[in-house]
Structures are given as structure tokens and as C-alpha cells.
Amino acid sequence: KKLGWAVVGLGKFATEQIMPSFAECKRSKLVALVSGDRAKAEKYARQYGINSKNIYDYQSYDNLRNNPEVDVVYIILPNGMHAEYTIRGAQAGKHVMCEKPMANTVAECQAMIDAAKKANRKLMIAYRAQYEPYNLAAIQLAQSGKLGKLKVVTSDHGRILDPKDPADVWRMDKKLAGGGSLYDIGIYSLQAARYITGEEPTEITAFTYSTPGDTRFRQVEENVNFTLRFPSGVLANCTSSYGYSNTKRIQVFGSDAVLELDPATDYYQHRLYISRNNRREEQNIEEKNQFALEIDHLSESIMTNKQPKTPGEEGLQDVKLMNLIYQAARTGEKVKV
Template sequence: MDPTDRPDRRQVFQAAGIGATALLLGSRATAQTFVPPSPVDVGRVENGKVTFPAWRNAADTPSPPPPTPLPPGERVGFAIVGLGRLALEEILPAFAMSLKAKPVALVSGSPDKLHAVARQYGIKPEACYSYADFDRIRDNPEVKVVYIVLPNAMHRLYCERAAKAGKHVLTEKPMSISSQDGQAMVDACSKAGVKLMVAYRIQYEPYNRRAMQLVRSGKYGKLLAYHGVNTQTVAQDGHEQWRHKKAMAGGGSLFDIGLYCLNTARFITGEEPIEIFATSYSPPGDPRFAEVEETVSFTLRFPSHTIANCFTSYGGRDDKYQRLNLETAAMDMANSYQYTGQRLVIIGREGDATSTDALTLSPKNQFAAEIDHMADCVLTGGTPHTPGEEGVQDHRLMEAIYESARTGRPVRLPARQGLDLFRHPALQEA
């Protein structure tokens, strides 16, 4: 035999029915010992996505499908405006778990911080903007969405500037400091033909979404009461915070953390309250609460006669939970408004015993989920699930809460028929 016609090692193995996988097993692998992988392990490609058939029995919880991230070049570019704690601790790291978005620009009034963060995330120097030259962002085609992470009073200005530059807007909650400013933001984005979304992360969080689905399904009968508590402390050592300035924050604990109770009660029921009663308190002589409240307790009555009891305060240790009372079950939800650690326990009856069932859901990063939803709306032309109108409605209700606390009387609100009147209900589960 001519040496040039001699088959190489790989050809010999392939002729024997042994593929590349057997080669990886080492020289001792033989056709008799190697078993090729089955379809249940290999999976298949459908519409550009890898899928696997079920590999466990029906008694086990199925594993979620593999993630399907977009290629980097197809992801929606975001500009992050404001590099404070939330942006640096939560939002920018969340892009690592995003499937459809990427950070492409930064805006800050601190040059040292701006360029340090840009280096960390690979942001081009020419995509780093100060507040003064923010309007140059219109000339950056990579930026499709501006994510506003600034003190509340600055949301309107940068929303209007972003809309004028032709960029879609995702703004942190509360969307501004008043319903009037919120409506101006809606109008500016509508006029410019860009999308506006409010970052209500709880509405994208799996445990709160499951609670909403269970309540609306009627599986456990009517929802009688929603209880929401959101408390945390603020420093007493004299460090001045913008959250203590009414002109910048709009309000105190209600605007900052009580809004989660208010918005989630509306989200879970789908309804709008027809009556609000509230009381508030601020410790006398405490400079932190000279302009904004420390504590607010408020009750919402809904058209279905569900009662929502909500409590928020800057004066109590961090505590964020919900309890839902239904006709045939109660739901305890620990850490409901936290960034992580949510739990959902359903208490009911099992024959002649009381059952306590804890649901365990696949965790998702709340910030990545809302960022990807906004990116998907840009890619598909869809309407955000939590549009600007949702934020404006919360401002109207917070204004009613303050009015009730001021006068000591309930505030009646116009009855609104239907569900999800201010949000887009068609949120696809990722």
C-alpha cells in the first residue's frame, strides 16, 4: 500500500462507527464500549433555538428551557443615566443576565466615576456623557433606550430630553414627583413617537406574578384582603440624602418604598381603588423628616370589596412582606419587595388537616427581566407592560393618600370598570 493512501486514525474510528465523542474518551474506547448519546440528551434545533425533550418523569418538576440570548450585535443598546448605588449595585450587573440588551453608553456628573465604570463595562469613551452634553446622545445610533436612574425630580427633564433625541425611555419608579409631571412625560414620549416604560420590577418578578395568577384564576375563591408591609431605616448620623428633600424626592417613605405596596396591590387585583384612607407620622424635631414623612399607613378599597392594608416606614428595620387572605387559602409571601429571596407559602386544607405548601420557582433577576421586556418592545414594536400611564395613576393615588392623611378623612375616587386599565396585560412569560 502506498503510505499516502493509508487512512488516518480518525478515519479508522469513523469506519468502526466511533465518532468524535469516542475519541474524547481516550485510546481505550472501542465500538463495543461507546454508546452514542440519545436524542433526549442531544436535543434539536427549532427556529434557531435548542430544545430538549423531557428527561424526567412527570412526578418531577420540569427543568426550564435553555436560555436563548440574542447575539451581541443584535441586542438593544441602553444608556444608563445616573451612576448611583442602584445603577452600580443592581442595574449594570443585571445586564450580564440579560438576553436581549446591552449597556452602550453612560451619563454622569462625576467624570472620575464615569470613566472608571466605562472601563469596567467596556463602554467607549465617546459614549460617556455629562449631564450638560446629554443631548449629544441623539447622534449615537447604538443607543436605543435611555434608562433614567436619577433622583425623582430629575426624571421628567431627562425623559423629555431623551424623547426629543428620539430615544425610548425606561425610568425608575416613582416616575416623577407628581401626576402633572408624570403626564408631561407621557405626552412628551407620545409626541416624539417613542416608548415610555416605568421600572416596576415587582410586576416582572416570578413569585409576585404567580400570586397574581392564582388570585385572578379564582382557584382559592375571592381575595378578601391584601396586606403589604415595606419598611427600612435611614441613617441618623447627619448624612444628608436627597430622599429627605421634598423638592427632589416628592415624598418620603410612601414615594420610595410604600409605592411597592400600592402598585403591587393594584397589580395583583387588577383593579383600581374606589376609596383611600390614610394616616402618617414623622417624629418631631428629627431633621430627616422636616420635609417628608417617616411613616404612612393606608387602606385601599377596591370595587370587588377587596381591602388592601398597607404600611410603610423609614423608622423600622428592613421588612418587606405580603399576606393575601382568600376564601379557601392564605398566601404568605416573605421578602416580596426584595431584590432576591422571595417565597410563596399557600396555607389551606388537606382533608382533615391544615396544609402548608411552599412553591419553589426558578429565580430571575428582576432588573434583567424588566430590561429585557423593554428591549423586546423595541425589537417587536410592542407596548410596555408598565407604560407611563401606570406611573401616572400611582401618582394620583399617592396624592389621594397624602390628602386623606392631611384631612383625616377618606378620599373617594371615581369607579373604574375593568382590569389592568393602565397597564398592558399581554406580558409574555420568558
């Protein structure tokens, strides 16, 4: 059996990564589209064999309530719209998958969790790396003691913000983006530190930097470097940038060995290396479609009535920590979590 999904927002990530991945899902099928652009929605409906009566716009979205074919809505809109469309989705009686970052503020995240709970629906945040085989292997290696005692985690996520790309235009607008590189990609560095250690940080220090006069960074930051202290003693050094060349890397330094994932959080073609006694060896792990795994995870959680692995609370924790990172950078002080 497959649950019916509606994709909300037909932008770059939805159309290039998520919609094609339904073909590899075992428990999920794409049955409805929500878009402000009827012609675009019609085109994709034809491509994916979706009945045109299952095309909605942002006004008729609430009418999903009357469509029993749709079990889950997947919110792939600009960050500042996640809260509204998650809450309206839950109120229409649908389970919700919401893209990262969960929302702009802690209050919005809490309202989303409350709305899903009130409607008795599941809410999952689309942290694809937590369903991706290379990252799962890295977590296993780090937490099983195979690297010895963990000392340091570093993670770097950066890319060039491109104002000519329509998908990057709203990312320069604080109301729609919530924050700068940290909200967009630095969140992967933060996630990595948390899932590799399996711990929650207790203290944070941070710096931000935006190139003076660069019009891309009028409202949102370019770079953030932050350090997290974990209860076990592990320190994580993380960077996030809209100014350095494409990087998606995690390194885990243990007393016996060092693990490198690079690229760590790409869409495909990850690489995992272990260095021990001055020898660096690549590990071979079977690549799988992380989007299909993530989508099916929510469908299976719904079918078996279990809490998904990355529920709303996981998204809220990152939004809370990102705001403490900004606070640490702003005040120049060490922030206790």
C-alpha cells in the same frame, strides 16, 4: 439582536443592581453612561467595556441625539430629576425606561407621557416586581381563584432611612424625593394591592406619622398607613415606613387559602407560602434576575412595537393615588378616586 442602552445616573442602584444585570440580558446591551463625575464614569466604562466616546454628562446628554448606538436611556436619578431627563431623552429620539416613582407630580408624569408620544418613543416605568417570577406567581394564584374569593390584601414595606448613606440624603429633601417613605418604598405596597387584585381602588383612607423632633423627617414623612377599597369588595391595608426594620411583604387573604410573599419585593431570594386548612406550605419557584427580565421587556416592546406592560400611564396612576393618600391623611376624610 440587542438594543443599545445608556444608564443615566451612576448611583447605588444603577451600579450595584442594574449595570451588572445587563450581562444576563438577551435583547439589551449597555453601551453608554451619563454621569456628572467623569472619573467615576471612566472607571465603569473600563469595567463594562464601554467606549469612552460614549460617556456623557448632564450638559452633553442631549448630544445622545447624534449617537445611533443608543436606542434607550434608563433614568436612575433622584425622583425630582426623572421628568426632565425623561423628556430630554425622548426629545433626543431615545426610548425611555424611568425608575419609580415616575416623578414628583401628576403634571410631570403627564408631560413625560406627552413627550414620549410626541417623539413616537416608548416610555416604561421600572416596576421590577411586575417582571419578577414570585410576584407573577402570586398574581396568577390570586386571580385564578386558587385562594377562593379574595377578601383582603395587606402589604408592608419599610426600612430605616439612614442619613449617613449618600443615597438617603436626597431622600430627606422633598424637592428631590417628591415624598417620604410612600414615594420610595410604600409605592411597592400600593403596586402590590393593584397588581394582586388587577383592579383600581375607588376609595382611600390614610394616616401619616413622623416622630416629633426627628430631623430626618423635616420635609418628608416617616410612616403612612392606608386602606384602599376595590370594586370587587377587596380591602387592602398597606403600610410604608422609614422607621421600622427592613420589611417587604405581601399577604393575600382568600376564602379558601392565604398567600404570603416574604420577602416579596427584594432583589433576590423571595419566598412564597400558601396556608390552607391550617397547613402552611412553601412553594418553590425558580428565581430569575428580575432586572434583566424588565430591561429585556422594554427592548422587546421596542422591537415588536408593542406597549410595555408598565407604561407611563401606570406610573402616573401611582403618583395620582399617592397624592390622594396624602390628601386622605391630611384631611382625615375618606377620598373618592
